[in-house]
Amino acid sequence: MQNQFIFDVNEQNIQEIIKRSSQSPVLFYFWSSRSPNYEAMTQTLTKLANEHHGQFILASVNCDEEQMLAAQFGLRAIPTVYLFQNGQPVDGFQGPQSEETIKTFLEKVLPNEDELKLIEAQNLFHEAKYEEALPLLRQTWKSLTDHLGKPRTDIALMLIKSQIELKQLSEAKEVLATIPLQDQDSSYHGLQAEIELLEQAANSPELQQLQAEFAQHPDNVELMIQLSSQLMHVGRHEEALELLFKPLTKDLNAGDGQVKKTLLDLLAALGTSNPLASSYRRKLYTLLY
Numbered sequence: 001m002q003n004q005f006i007f008d009v010n011e012q013n014i015q016e017i018i019k020r021s022s023q024s025p026v027l028f029y030f031w032s033s034r035s036p037n038y039e040a041m042t043q044t045l046t047k048l049a050n051e052h053h054g055q056f057i058l059a060s061v062n063c064d065e066e067q068m069l070a071a072q073f074g075l076r077a078i079p080t081v082y083l084f085q086n087g088q089p090v091d092g093f094q095g096p097q098s099e100e101t102i103k104t105f106l107e108k109v110l111p112n113e114d115e116l117k118l119i120e121a122q123n124l125f126h127e128a129k130y131e132e133a134l135p136l137l138r139q140t141w142k143s144l145t146d147h148l149g150k151p152r153t154d155i156a157l158m159l160i161k162s163q164i165e166l167k168q169l170s171e172a173k174e175v176l177a178t179i180p181l182q183d184q185d186s187s188y189h190g191l192q193a194e195i196e197l198l199e200q201a202a203n204s205p206e207l208q209q210l211q212a213e214f215a216q217h218p219d220n221v222e223l224m225i226q227l228s229s230q231l232m233h234v235g236r237h238e239e240a241l242e243l244l245f246k247p248l249t250k251d252l253n254a255g256d257g258q259v260k261k262t263l264l265d266l267l268a269a270l271g272t273s274n275p276l277a278s279s280y281r282r283k284l285y286t287l288l289y
Contacts (some may be wrong), residue, residue: 005049005052005058005196006049007059007060008062011061011066013058014069017057018087019021020087021057021084021085021087021088024057025057025083025084025109025110026059026084027045027049027059027082028059028083029042029079029189030058030061030073030075030079030082031060031078032079033062034062034064035217036096038096041096046058047099048106051247056110076094079096080093080094083105088091092106093105114140118137121140125162128165130165133161134162137155137162138159138275141159151180153179153183156176156178157187157191159190160172160175160176160191161191163175167198167233168235169195169199169236170235170237170238170273170276171199171237171276177193178190198234202235204234205265206230207231210223210226221258221259222245222258224244225248225255225262227243227245228241228262229266237270237276241263241267241277241280242257244262246278246286248284248287252288
């Protein structure tokens with residue numbers, strides 16, 4: 001029966017399996033080949049353990065072979081299931097149960113869809129795959145905050161760090177501003193400092209000179225495109241997009257189509273899940289149609 005989610009329990013490995021309940025729920029399943037319907041129950045629990053792919057561990061105890069172990073749990077019926085979390089039994093049931101009943105039992109402890117997305121986002125974040133983590137972090141930050149009725153600062157901090165790494169500084173500042181005073185710890189202040197340093201770098205003398213030149217020649221499309229590209233490069237995304245969008249409100253073919261093409265290129269670089277990019281796509285769509 002054994003695989004990476006299912007273990008046959010004996011006196012040698014039981015303590016190690018109990019320890020694992022601090023990371024994932026462990027379902028201890030006490031059974032005997034002499035009990036009625038044990039095969040159907042075993043098949044159901046095995047199926048669910050494999051389907052949930054490690055969200056819980058099935059610890060199988062053959063009471064015929066491990067009688068002393070079974071006696072330590074003071075069983076009153078076979079089959080019996082005990083649910084362990086953080087090294088302690090927290091729930092359970094006795095006797096054969098249907099698959100639907102067991103699923104309902106598991107729902108109380110298994111992660112929901114948002115929590116699964118958060119786990120995926122955390123894994124991507126810790127692997128420094130910020131672009132892949134960002135949409136999941138943004139979604140779970142909003143949905144779990146709404147569900148709990150209070151901010152999920154832990155998710156917000158990962159979201160901000162991802163936005164900083166992707167040079168989405170205005171978006172990072174918006175999320176940073178939502179963190180309540182009581183959660184503004186050293187991690188918060190560290191991210192705040194990162195944003196400030198990047199903003200200082202984003203206002204370099206070279207960029208200032210380019211801005212001054214464009215201010216003197218606001219109809220120079222080549223300067224406009226250079227400036228928007230530089231603003232984009234240093235994370236000043238909204239300024240870059242607005243710079244290109246404004247002339248399109250007067251002439252969709254500004255710069256013989258180069259302005260619109262550059263704007264579309266910058267939107268593509270931000271990706272389909274970026275809220276700022278989505279906003280400007282809608283604005284552009286309104287102009288087109």
